[in-house]
Amino acid sequence: MHGPVAPLQPLHAPSTASLEFLIASAQVPMWVPWPLPTGWVITGFAHAGDDRSGALAIAVALSGPAPLGGVGEMAVVAEDPGVGLAARLARLEGPDPGDGFDGGPADGKVRYDGHEIALWSVDAGKEHAVYAGEALASWLWFVLSPADVGVMMCEINGVRDLRDRHDGGAAQEPPFGAPSPFLTEALRPL
Numbered sequence: 001m002h003g004p005v006a007p008l009q010p011l012h013a014p015s016t017a018s019l020e021f022l023i024a025s026a027q028v029p030m031w032v033p034w035p036l037p038t039g040w041v042i043t044g045f046a047h048a049g050d051d052r053s054g055a056l057a058i059a060v061a062l063s064g065p066a067p068l069g070g071v072g073e074m075a076v077v078a079e080d081p082g083v084g085l086a087a088r089l090a091r092l093e094g095p096d097p098g099d100g101f102d103g104g105p106a107d108g109k110v111r112y113d114g115h116e117i118a119l120w121s122v123d124a125g126k127e128h129a130v131y132a133g134e135a136l137a138s139w140l141w142f143v144l145s146p147a148d149v150g151v152m153m154c155e156i157n158g159v160r161d162l163r164d165r166h167d168g169g170a171a172q173e174p175p176f177g178a179p180s181p182f183l184t185e186a187l188r189p190l
Contacts, residue, residue: 006057007048007049007050008047008088008187009046009047009048009049009050011045011183012046014041014061014176014178014179016176018044022045022058025055026163027049027053028078028136029078029138029140030058030060031076031135031160032076033062033076033110033156035158037156038064040064040065040072040074041062041064041174041176043063043178043180043182044182045061046061046085046183047059048083048085056079056080057084057086058077058079059076059077059086059089059183060076060162061073061075061180061183062076063177063182066146066152067152068148073180073182074142074149075141075183076141076142076143077140077141078138078139078140078141079139079141080138080139081096081138081139082095086139086141086143088186088187089143089183089186090122090130090141090143091124091127091128097122097132106133107121107131107153108153108156111157111159112135117133117135117159119131119132119133119153127145128146128147129143129145129149129150129153130142130143130144
């Protein structure tokens, strides 16, 4: 009824080895806010796809100090339309943001490679702040938890594709932190 379904793979620890593994199979960008918000680190990866298709959806999880206190969590997801990894993280029905989510003016923008990427707020209830848009022929999602961490979207001006780790010949390794339970909890069965 839904066509091919990209299988969700086991979660990946926040490490250079996981990053290299995903870069080798990535069919979509591996987005992170850039520069990273102060004190934020990568806390894990998730992907959907198989050995033949490669990674058709990739979530990069981050944790850091929440602007209003406590710890904030964020997953930045790139995925082919219809995969549904970001919608699952946000606990939305259906695989995509839904019809008409982009019917009005954009709620925010981020820059990549000199281009603006429009983002619209997606109603995900009271637990998460969710923004979605399109970049490089894939969905780009920001899933922030708790919902008040959504105010960080005012601070995030750009994104970087982790597949492009070499800038001017020097590798730019992102900072890794301890694994966060955010991905595990968000991807638990519905």
